[in-house]
Amino acid sequence: MPEWPEMDTYRRLLSPLVCGRTIQAVEVNREKTINEPVDVFQSALTGRKILFVERRGKHLLFHLDDGHRLLLHLMLGGWIYYGPESEPEREDSRYQVILELDDGNRLFFGGLRLGYLHRLTAKGAQEHLKDLGPDPFDPRLTEEAFTKRLGKRRGKLKPTLVDQKLVSGIGNCYSDEICFDAKVLPMAQIPDLSEETKQRLYHSMRQVLEEAAANGGYMDHKFSADDTFVGGFDEMCRVYDREGEDCPRCGTPIRLEHVSSRKMFFCPSCQKEQ
DNA sequence: AGTGACACCCGAACGC
């Protein structure tokens, strides 16, 4: 669920808090979340300094002072919490991994059912991310580069937008929001799209992701005790999870359809096939 | 190359 805006929000919030901090202790409550034996993971991380935090697509990379990286993917329903103590209503055991920092705060990784936190070499991390497409805001991904890239694809628009090889970071929610903003149906066939529509998709992609990130994305977990920012975009979604509600543009009820077990929310009136 | 099916996992939602 966490997509580009959610992960970039985490990166922005975490960077000033954890850069330069040393990991003092590591708690692992679910061994499958990590990629090596718990004792190896713990002793390798203890004493390591976090240099900086990088986002690649929906991944977060914590760069460590020994050249290794901690690679995080929240997948479905994962979240991050930061503070001296966990969220009051949540037991520590609900968190799969907890990193204790040298300033008395802790980084809590929760909801990692399919998500993971892997300790990798620089090479290992690179290998893991080798198939990721460009970032939506990569300066090399110009309007022309994007429309060309999209134009090479066949098939339906939505499955292509969520394909991390096309552009990295777009998932179920924002693909629907982008299609709505660009006034095109998510089930439209890419070869049918006009050049203008592909150009609109490019600008909608950047506009929607930027607006969502500026409002804290749609995460439903607080980042810290006094956090009122994360999740602010939840009520700003135009179509996602709004089946039956009025389209904010034309008033037609939003429709939900499934394509290969994937939800698509759209306005059947003001979003078009081309 | 696109499409669909499946496995992974477990909290949440649902049904009785």
Added chain:
DNA sequence: TGCGTTCGGGTGTCAC
């Protein structure tokens, strides 16, 4: 209310 069952959703992989 409470217990058992089903479902969802990103990604990787595999078959067609």
